[in-house]
Amino acid sequence: MEFKISKSNAFIFSFGIIVFSYVTIKASISSFTHDESFSYLHYIQKSFMDIITFSDWYTNNHVLNSLLMKYSEKLFGNSEVALRLPNLLLFIVYMSYSFLLFKRSNKIILMSMFAVLCTNNSIIDLFGLARGYGLSIGFMTMSIYHFIQSFYSQKAQQVFLFHFSSLLAILSSFILVDVYLALLITYVVMTFIDCKYFSNQKYHLLISNKVHLIPFLVLVIILYEPIRRVALNSDLNFGGKIGLYSDTLSYLTSYAVHATHFSSIEFSSIKIIFSCIVLITTILIIKMIIKRDKIFWEKYKNLVVLNLLIWVITIEISLQHIIFNADYPIGRFSLFILPIYIFQFGFLLSFIGDYYKNAVLTVSISLAIISCLSFVSKADFYSCSEWEYDMETRNMMQLLSEYHSKYDANSTNVRIGINSFYEPTINFYRITKNISWLLPADRNGLLISDSYYYCKKEELDQLKLSNYKIIANFDRIKMLLVKK
Numbered sequence: 001m002e003f004k005i006s007k008s009n010a011f012i013f014s015f016g017i018i019v020f021s022y023v024t025i026k027a028s029i030s031s032f033t034h035d036e037s038f039s040y041l042h043y044i045q046k047s048f049m050d051i052i053t054f055s056d057w058y059t060n061n062h063v064l065n066s067l068l069m070k071y072s073e074k075l076f077g078n079s080e081v082a083l084r085l086p087n088l089l090l091f092i093v094y095m096s097y098s099f100l101l102f103k104r105s106n107k108i109i110l111m112s113m114f115a116v117l118c119t120n121n122s123i124i125d126l127f128g129l130a131r132g133y134g135l136s137i138g139f140m141t142m143s144i145y146h147f148i149q150s151f152y153s154q155k156a157q158q159v160f161l162f163h164f165s166s167l168l169a170i171l172s173s174f175i176l177v178d179v180y181l182a183l184l185i186t187y188v189v190m191t192f193i194d195c196k197y198f199s200n201q202k203y204h205l206l207i208s209n210k211v212h213l214i215p216f217l218v219l220v221i222i223l224y225e226p227i228r229r230v231a232l233n234s235d236l237n238f239g240g241k242i243g244l245y246s247d248t249l250s251y252l253t254s255y256a257v258h259a260t261h262f263s264s265i266e267f268s269s270i271k272i273i274f275s276c277i278v279l280i281t282t283i284l285i286i287k288m289i290i291k292r293d294k295i296f297w298e299k300y301k302n303l304v305v306l307n308l309l310i311w312v313i314t315i316e317i318s319l320q321h322i323i324f325n326a327d328y329p330i331g332r333f334s335l336f337i338l339p340i341y342i343f344q345f346g347f348l349l350s351f352i353g354d355y356y357k358n359a360v361l362t363v364s365i366s367l368a369i370i371s372c373l374s375f376v377s378k379a380d381f382y383s384c385s386e387w388e389y390d391m392e393t394r395n396m397m398q399l400l401s402e403y404h405s406k407y408d409a410n411s412t413n414v415r416i417g418i419n420s421f422y423e424p425t426i427n428f429y430r431i432t433k434n435i436s437w438l439l440p441a442d443r444n445g446l447l448i449s450d451s452y453y454y455c456k457k458e459e460l461d462q463l464k465l466s467n468y469k470i471i472a473n474f475d476r477i478k479m480l481l482v483k484k
Helices: 007-029 034-042 048-052 063-076 080-101 107-117 121-126 132-149 155-172 174-199 210-233 244-256 264-290 294-299 301-324 337-353 357-378 393-407 420-432 457-463
Strands: 416-418 452-455 469-474 479-483
Touching (some): 007 080, 007 121, 034 063, 034 080, 034 420, 048 063, 063 080, 063 132, 063 155, 080 132, 080 337, 107 337, 121 132, 121 337, 132 155, 132 301, 132 337, 155 174, 174 264, 174 294, 244 301, 244 337, 264 294, 264 301, 264 337, 337 357, 393 420, 393 452, 393 469, 416 420, 457 479
Parallel strands (some): 416 452
Antiparallel strands (some): 452 479, 469 479
C-alpha cells in the first residue's frame, strides 16, 4: 500500500520540527533561571509524597514540574536540557493537539493557525524552561481537545482523557483550576442549550451532566490537600491590582503582538479589537442558537465552547478578585489564556470562511506570515521570558571557575557578592558544576569582605573599592564580574 502525506501535513510536520529544534537548542545552551534554580534547590530532593501533597506550599513549587525534574535528573543527569526535558516533550503534545483542534478546518486555516500558535515567543519560551507553565499549557490544550471531542464520539474515553489531562494541567500550575472549572460550567451550558433548542429533551442538571460527576469527585479528592494549602498560605498578591481590562488584557495584548511597541492609542485600539472579536463571536453564536441552526450547532461546537470558555474564565477571575481579593493574573500567570483566544479566533475564521472564503484565507496567511517574521526577528537563544537578568549567569560561573583555576587555585571558602536575584542560579551551578571552593551564595548583598563580585557598575561604585580587576563585562545586561 502506498503511503501518502498531504502537503499541509508535510508543512506542519516540517514547521514543527524546525520550531522544536529551536526550543531544544535554546533549552540546551541558555542559562538556568531564578525560578528554575529555586525549584531545583528546594523541591526535587523531597520525597514523592511530599511533592505531590504540596507539603512545601510555596507557589514556586509547581508540583508536576518538581516531580518530573526529580526523575529526569535521576535518568539523564542535571544538565539544563535534562531538567527541561519534560517541558520539551509537552511542547510536542501542545503542537500535536493544536494540529488536531484545527484538523477539520480549511487546510490554509489549519497551517496558518498552527504557525501562529507555534511562533508566539512568549508561549514558546515557556516550553524551554523547567517550570510548570509549559506543562500546564500543553496539558490544557490536550484537555480542550478531548472536551470538544466528548460531544461527538467515544464519550466515556474522551471524558476520561479530558479529566486526566486537566488534572495534569492543574498539578503543573494551580491557576489552571480556572480553566477546568470553566470547562465544566461550559458543559452545563452546552447541554442546556442542546436540550432547549436542538434535541427537544427535558433538561435535568444532574442527569444531563452525570458523565462528569465521578471524574470531578476524583479530582477533588486528589487536589483537595494541595489547593487547601495554597488557599490557606498564599494571599495571591503577585498580579495586577487595577482591573481585568487594564492588567490581564494589557499583558495578553502585548504577548499577542509579540511585545511590539505601540503608542498608547494604538495599543488601546488593539485591545478594543481583541475584545470586539470575542463580543462579535458571542453575538453570532446567540443569533445561530436563536435560529435553531442545527448545522451550525453540530459543525461549530468548538467555536461555542471556546467563546463560552473565555467568558467563564473572565467571570471567574473577576469573582476571585471580588470575593478573595486575589490579584488579576498578569505576565506568565496569564499566558494560558492566549492560546484559548487563538483557538477561538481560528474557529471563528473557519466559520466566516463558509461565507467569505478568499477574504478569510488572506487574513489567515497574513497573520501567519507576520507571526513568523516577528518570531524570527525576536528569536534569542539566551534570554528566557521574564528572567532576562539571568541570561549570563551560566557564562559568568564558567568564567569565574576558569579564572579561579588559573590565578587563584589555592583559595577556598571564597565568597561572591551579588544582588539577591542571582542567588538561586549561582547556587544551582555551584552544585551541579561541583564548584566546591565557592561558598554558597546568599542574599546579603555586596560586602567589602567578598572576594568576587557579580554586579552592575553603580553597585560596585557604592563599595568604593580601592583596587579591583574586571574579569568580564556582560554588555547585554550591563553586569560585571570583578575580582577584588
